[in-house]
Amino acid sequence: MKEGGQKSSNILKKWLCSSRFWLLITPFLLFLLLDVAIPFKVSPRYSTLIAASDGTILHAFLNDDDKWRLYTELEEITPVLRQTILQKEDRYFYYHPGFNPVALGRAFLKNTATGRRSSGASTITMQVVRLLEPRQRTYLSKAIELFRAMQLELHYSKEEILQFYLNLIPYGGNIEGIKSASLLYFGKLPQLLSLAEITTLTIIPNRPSSLRLGQKNAFIVQERNKWLRRFEKAALFDKQVIDDAVNEPLTAYRREAPKLAPHLAFRLKKEHKNTPIIRTTILPTRQAQVEQMTRNYVNRLQSMDIHNAAVILVNNETMRVEAYVGSADFNNPYDGGQVDGIRAVRSPGSTLKPLLYAIAFDKGMITPKSAINDVLTNFGGFEPENFDRRFNGKVTIEFALANSLNIPAVKVLKELTPSVLIGYLKKADFQTVKKQSKDLGLSMILGGCGVTLEELTRLFTSFANEGKIHGLNYSADAKKSKGEVLISPESAYLINGILTQITRPDLPNNFDNTYHLPRIAWKTGTSYGKKDAWSIGYNRRYTVGVWVGNFSGVGVPELNGANIATPLLFDVFNAIDYNSPTGWFKPTTDITRRKVCAESGDLPAKFCTHQVLDYAIMGISPTRRCQHSKWVLTDKNAEISYCTQCLPDSGYVRKLYPNMAPELIAYNELNHIPFQRIPPHNPKCTRVFEVGAPLITSPNDGSEYFLENQELQLACQAGNDVREVYWYINDKLIQKANPQAALFVKPPVGKVKISCSDDKGRNVDVFIKVLSR
């Protein structure tokens, strides 16, 4: 054994020292050394391709060199394509190391004999080298190409080299690669090409100028058929297959690159740099349909000077964005067609109100039948008006939401506080609200903040998804995220019910004559200055967000959510999910029904004779007992009321009177709405009342007023039993007045104290600063 080992190691030593060994190994080592020293970096710059969810192409972009070089994937190289291209270009492709020594030798001999240079010996690998690094045709270049070809073979598989080849072959002009040619000349993906079409595409690259597709089709057919017959001779395909291919007409012509979903395409291209194929969630037919509808719809609005719209369609079950229309016409430069209206930051108008009420339901503040006063209210200097500039007096929360009333919304937000609402909006990923959060106040619920259509639409998917908010999916392989609880399923259910009511003013004018009403829940919005019209709607399957307006920011009197945005929302729903088979939202287990007083929405007291059914969230909704009336002690004729201190021993009665907030009394007075007044309090009463002093609604405490020739308005709200109030300026009595009357005075310049006392001696002061020029 030992002896034998010695023997063989001797042989090895001997052989290692032999020159024959070094002759063999040196070029190989040299090649490896050079490969490290001058590596071959292969990174062709591809065009970006945006694919729909079914793999069809939505949009294609030129690459950085302004070339159409679409990336062909391995699975797109079909056996027929591979066979024809190898038969034609490089039959020994799978067997050679990058160059074909036999062919090379033959070409060398031929060239020396004729004195001419021909490139007949090129393998596919060498052609790839030349396409990647074009060089002058010299013997030195040829040597470099040989080296590069071997490098390619060392670092890449045969399949990858073939893929490079198919991606780089020229088709004339700025079209490169089989996929670009397939798409731009035949309008289909490579795997759908017929044998005749494949053969056509294999013969063009050698002569792209003389065989120009679309222009020299008749000549190309002759050339194609020559090759088809050669394939027949080589027994590549059956005769019948060849005959069919020979008879196939050539219909190639230069087509436009597809340009669907342009805004999303540009967006994703920017977000996914250097990705040749970006697969999206877009449904191509739906996208085309919604693009068309949006364009046609905006065309009809041109006469009103309304020029743009954006629509986004989300599948609630998968959170996939199925259609994305950023503007009415991407190619319209006059109206900012390239602006992406889905991501533009705009004022939301009233569209955040459903979230506000949903939160208030969850906080146990209100239920749908809770009463709230829609009357002129001054919120520390902020006096919102309703859209129609009218007030409705006492209304229910559901009426307030369905009719998008402003004062109730601001009241609820005031009680909730803006910071709580901002917290929810942050959770729902409202980017601009995050940035603005320190500057936002009560007006945010009427549109005083910035949102995008994308953010709003995503928010509304949470109502359809039992209160959970999920991320939107744009990428074909993304799964629905686990989601976060934004509001409770019960609260979402209540909102869904309210937003489905069709007895509401935000139906389009004459909608029943013009439109089918789809079964959806929806909310409209109109921003201040009539610049933005919103309508966001959903059923169980889809949420659709619609914005209509001008990117220039120009407001239009006719612009409002109900008449301008909702018709397009209805059109889209009727087109995508008319008579949805999925059915409607079902109440969740913690939803109960209960009888409440119709006057207040609170649990009925003995005097609450008018009761209605309301929804409630178990363990959450308020359980206040109704106080819509109160017992008052009066004399027999109900002319004087008493308190326990001044109650006579006999001759009094106990009577029910409406227990109204001063603001509602003021509203009823102003609008001449009759109501039952509590008789004035016993004038002989000596009791000093402490609570229930009037509320000064004008001027605002702590404000500064610039007054030139105008007068300052004095107004207050007082209790139901107050008949007269007394106004003082700097402790000097100015006037005795009806509590509902508004006075106008000229206060002195400087710091001014304004006081209002009622006929029971209750007093309130405010301090203002009057400035003058």
Ligand SMILES: [Zn+2]
């Ligand atoms: Zn009641």
Ligand SMILES: [Zn+2]
């Ligand atoms: Zn009294």
